[in-house]
Amino acid sequence: MRQEHKRLQRERRTVAVMIGIYCADHHAATADSLCASCQEFQEYADRRLEKCPYGDDKPTCANCPVHCYKPARREQVKRIMRYAGPRMLLKHPVLAIRHQLDGLRKAMHPKSLSRDQRLQKAGKTPPAEPRG
Numbered sequence: 001m002r003q004e005h006k007r008l009q010r011e012r013r014t015v016a017v018m019i020g021i022y023c024a025d026h027h028a029a030t031a032d033s034l035c036a037s038c039q040e041f042q043e044y045a046d047r048r049l050e051k052c053p054y055g056d057d058k059p060t061c062a063n064c065p066v067h068c069y070k071p072a073r074r075e076q077v078k079r080i081m082r083y084a085g086p087r088m089l090l091k092h093p094v095l096a097i098r099h100q101l102d103g104l105r106k107a108m109h110p111k112s113l114s115r116d117q118r119l120q121k122a123g124k125t126p127p128a129e130p131r132g
């Protein structure tokens with residue numbers, strides 16, 4: 001199994017924290033366990049992140065030109081992030097600020113990347129040899 005990029009790890013944690021905040025305030029969940037619906041949504045988000053084509057250059061999902069979520073899921077994640085984003089600043093300020101900074105990244109659509117760039121992002125080839 002290839003090693004997961006730091007950006008993906010951070011996004012996974014951010015999404016989990018946001019779902020946790022949303023679920024704790026809206027559903028009958030405890031602080032450390034999600035309701036069945038949010039649990040299922042988190043698993044969906046994890047699967048999306050596993051297949052994310054961006055690697056370390058990942059934008060936040062909200063700013064992604066691909067947006068690989070199904071439309072209903074996309075609405076769901078927007079709802080969760082709108083609610084949990086400002087609250088995360090109080091409970092997890094470092095994670096929240098990193099997420100804001102990650103949101104400033106611009107990402108090209110994967111189709112615009114060359115094949116070599118895509119392979120490199122996926123960690124399947126070493127960086128190109130310097131010329132000269």
Ligand code: SF4
Pocket residue numbers: 048049051052053054058059060061062064065066067068069
């Ligand atoms: S929405 Fe974009 S950034 Fe988020 S997991 Fe899907 S492809 Fe990756």
Ligand SMILES: [Zn+2]
Pocket residue numbers: 022023024026027028029034035036037038039
């Ligand atoms: Zn819930």
